[in-house]
Amino acid sequence: MAVSGISCERGADGLLLVRLTGTFRLAGHLPDFEGVRRQLASAPPRRLAYDASAVEDWDGALVARLLTFEETCTAARVEVDRAGLPEGLRRLLELAQAVPEKEGARRSARHVPLLERVGSATLRLRDGTTVFIGFVGEAGLSVGRMVRGQARFRRSDFFLLLEQCGGQALPIVTLISFLVGLILAFVGAIQLEQFGAEIYVANLVGIAMVREMGAMMGAIIMAGRTGAAFAAQLGTMRVTQEIDALETLGLAPFDFLVLPRMLALSLMMPLLTLYADFVGIAGGAFVSVTMLDIGPQQYWDQTASAIGLDDFVVGLVKSSVFGVLVAIAGCLRGSQCGNSSAAVGQAATSAVVTGIVLVIVADAIFTVIFNAIGV
Amino acid sequence: MRVSVPAAISVRGLTMAYGDYVVMRDLDFDIHPGDIFIIMGGSGCGKSTLMRNMVGLEEPAAGEVFHGGKSFTRADEIERRRMLRSFGVMYQGGALWTAMTLAENVGLPLGEYTELSAAEIREVAVLKLALVGLRGFEDHLPSEISGGMQKRAAIARAMALDPAILFLDEPSAGLDPISARLLDDLILELRASLGTTVVIVTHELASIFTVADDSVFLDPASKTMLAVGNPRELRDHGDPRVRRFLTRGEDTSEGRALA
Numbered sequence: 001m002a003v004s005g006i007s008c009e010r011g012a013d014g015l016l017l018v019r020l021t022g023t024f025r026l027a028g029h030l031p032d033f034e035g036v037r038r039q040l041a042s043a044p045p046r047r048l049a050y051d052a053s054a055v056e057d058w059d060g061a062l063v064a065r066l067l068t069f070e071e072t073c074t075a076a077r078v079e080v081d082r083a084g085l086p087e088g089l090r091r092l093l094e095l096a097q098a099v100p101e102k103e104g105a106r107r108s109a110r111h112v113p114l115l116e117r118v119g120s121a122t123l124r125l126r127d128g129t130t131v132f133i134g135f136v137g138e139a140g141l142s143v144g145r146m147v148r149g150q151a152r153f154r155r156s157d158f159f160l161l162l163e164q165c166g167g168q169a170l171p172i173v174t175l176i177s178f179l180v181g182l183i184l185a186f187v188g189a190i191q192l193e194q195f196g197a198e199i200y201v202a203n204l205v206g207i208a209m210v211r212e213m214g215a216m217m218g219a220i221i222m223a224g225r226t227g228a229a230f231a232a233q234l235g236t237m238r239v240t241q242e243i244d245a246l247e248t249l250g251l252a253p254f255d256f257l258v259l260p261r262m263l264a265l266s267l268m269m270p271l272l273t274l275y276a277d278f279v280g281i282a283g284g285a286f287v288s289v290t291m292l293d294i295g296p297q298q299y300w301d302q303t304a305s306a307i308g309l310d311d312f313v314v315g316l317v318k319s320s321v322f323g324v325l326v327a328i329a330g331c332l333r334g335s336q337c338g339n340s341s342a343a344v345g346q347a348a349t350s351a352v353v354t355g356i357v358l359v360i361v362a363d364a365i366f367t368v369i370f371n372a373i374g375v
Numbered sequence: 376m377r378v379s380v381p382a383a384i385s386v387r388g389l390t391m392a393y394g395d396y397v398v399m400r401d402l403d404f405d406i407h408p409g410d411i412f413i414i415m416g417g418s419g420c421g422k423s424t425l426m427r428n429m430v431g432l433e434e435p436a437a438g439e440v441f442h443g444g445k446s447f448t449r450a451d452e453i454e455r456r457r458m459l460r461s462f463g464v465m466y467q468g469g470a471l472w473t474a475m476t477l478a479e480n481v482g483l484p485l486g487e488y489t490e491l492s493a494a495e496i497r498e499v500a501v502l503k504l505a506l507v508g509l510r511g512f513e514d515h516l517p518s519e520i521s522g523g524m525q526k527r528a529a530i531a532r533a534m535a536l537d538p539a540i541l542f543l544d545e546p547s548a549g550l551d552p553i554s555a556r557l558l559d560d561l562i563l564e565l566r567a568s569l570g571t572t573v574v575i576v577t578h579e580l581a582s583i584f585t586v587a588d589d590s591v592f593l594d595p596a597s598k599t600m601l602a603v604g605n606p607r608e609l610r611d612h613g614d615p616r617v618r619r620f621l622t623r624g625e626d627t628s629e630g631r632a633l634a
């Protein structure tokens with residue numbers, strides 16, 4: 001087998017002649033143009049020509065290398081004369097360059113320094129907050145339009161949503177609330193037993209469920225269930241241009257899609273919470289009756305004396321706000337969705353995260369407020 | 376004759392961009408009332424984007440779009456809504472509302488803009504679906520019919536309000552040759568009977584030569600339009616890129632205009 005090689009020599013009139021010899025196949029390494037490149041860099045010629053008369057065999061390896069090599073030439077403003085290349089090779093090169101790379105289409109991965117990452121994350125946070133506040137404002141306007149009877153959405157959509165946010169969530173809410181009641185009673189019983197105060201398990205479970213856990217667990221379940229679903233629905237509608245189709249009809253997508261979702265969730269959340277409260281109390285009763293020798297009637301009486309109407313009001317007020325927040329998180333993320341199926345997945349995920357964060361932050365604020373006004 | 380009526384759509388100095396990325400610049404052309412106007416160009420050159428600019432889904436980076444001599448770009452909310460009423464738009468992917476049946480899809484614009492009763496709306500929806508060959512599929516959901524049928528249903532929805540201007544983004548892509556042919560007939564029929572102006576994004580040459588009165592040719596390399604005119608006449612256009620497109624790449628002779 002002949003030794004394959006690339007050499008070059010200078011000719012008259014600023015010419016650099018690249019001589020290709022032997023076999024160039026993908027089996028070995030890609031042909032080495034380093035020597036020629038160095039020549040190019042040290043003293044740029046005006047023209048470059050090939051002599052491939054001694055090439056025995058070639059394939060994609062040579063074409064690929066020539067393509068990148070000629071890019072260097074173009075960048076160095078060296079005129080390339082391909083006449084000396086084999087006919088087939090020349091045609092392949094032309095084909096490869098026939099479709100010009102679109103300007104701006106190339107995305108190069110670039111290392112971003114830490115400080116810049118921190119900076120742009122901060123900017124994103126600021127922009128994100130602005131967008132969120134804008135969305136909440138838009139939601140307020142939309143509710144205003146509804147009150148004045150100007151907002152349009154389909155009643156049948158709304159009833160479907162009510163079912164989705166209410167009835168269909170009952171099984172999971174039942175399971176989780178019962179277990180939460182059970183856990184609270186269990187943990188409480190172990191502590192209270194030391195003082196012979198087992199009966200106060202009823203107070204603990206009742207207050208905790210009604211004021212906190214009913215609304216909180218309900219909201220977290222709905223964020224995972226319904227918030228994610230809202231984001232995925234709206235995101236998909238964005239990808240398939242269904243939202244555009246609404247817009248060109250002059251229908252406000254916000255009224256048509258976001259408003260019914262927000263309404264449905266903020267109506268159903270208090271009901272779910274109320275239900276969760278009672279299921280949780282039942283969970284506590286189950287532990288007390290089976291482990292602590294407290295009768296069902298006794299447990300119920302104790303619970304009834306422990307929780308007042310104001311506790312229920314606290315829980316229900318919280319839960320409707322949580323409902324709005326979960327719906328807003330879902331719809332916001334859905335409407336920000338990018339133009340691909342991967343983006344829909346991301347939108348759903350970030351709807352859940354946003355929803356839970358908003359709910360917990362709001363709960364903390366509520367606790368401070370209720371504490372201050374003494375309810 | 377045409378000079379006296381204002382153009383159905385005028386595009387003036389339009390530059391379209393997504394953020395910093397300019398898709399097309401300096402577009403200038405008129406679409407005359409009752410014409411079938413084709414937007415041509417290779418894939419990804421900005422045809423859909425041009426349509427989105429014309430119907431107000433994207434704001435122009437520069438320049439203006441006029442509808443019936445009035446600026447659409449600068450119109451206020453009420454004026455815009457009135458103009459939107461006169462458009463029917465079919466999106467590239469169909470974009471039917473997946474939670475509604477075909478009849479409900481077609482009926483929604485009718486319920487929105489007319490005083491018709493529910494039964495009357497259904498009657499009109501059935502007719503529009505029948506026009507695109509979807510008789511008997513009124514109560515199907517979009518997910519229950521094929522892609523080509525979804526496309527036709529989307530056309531029916533775009534025609535729901537008998538719009539003055541119908542925008543169709545690649546209506547015949549993915550249709551079999553016979554359905555594509557029927558679609559051409561339908562477009563010609565709409566124009567003949569209702570005087571509809573039709574703006575079509577397509578690269579189906581057969582369809583272009585059958586229906587087109589006028590066209591614009593977009594070129595991604597120079598990021599602007601290269602030609603305006605009747606596609607049959609553009610086959611002899613001075614620019615080889617236009618000729619090559621209209622002859623499926625067969626014309627490779629170098630620019631006659633330059634020679």
Ligand SMILES: Nc1ncnc2c1ncn2[C@@H]1O[C@H](COP(=O)(O)OP(=O)(O)O)[C@@H](O)[C@H]1O
Pocket residue numbers: 339393398416417418419420421422423424425
């Ligand atoms: N939402 C978008 N954001 C950013 N770039 C886009 C978006 N939509 C389209 N583009 C880009 O704009 C160009 C034109 O797209 P499009 O109008 O869909 O082309 P066509 O319909 O002619 O195939 C493409 O290069 C595409 O990558």
Ligand SMILES: [Mg+2]
Pocket residue numbers: 422423424467544
């Ligand atoms: Mg397109």
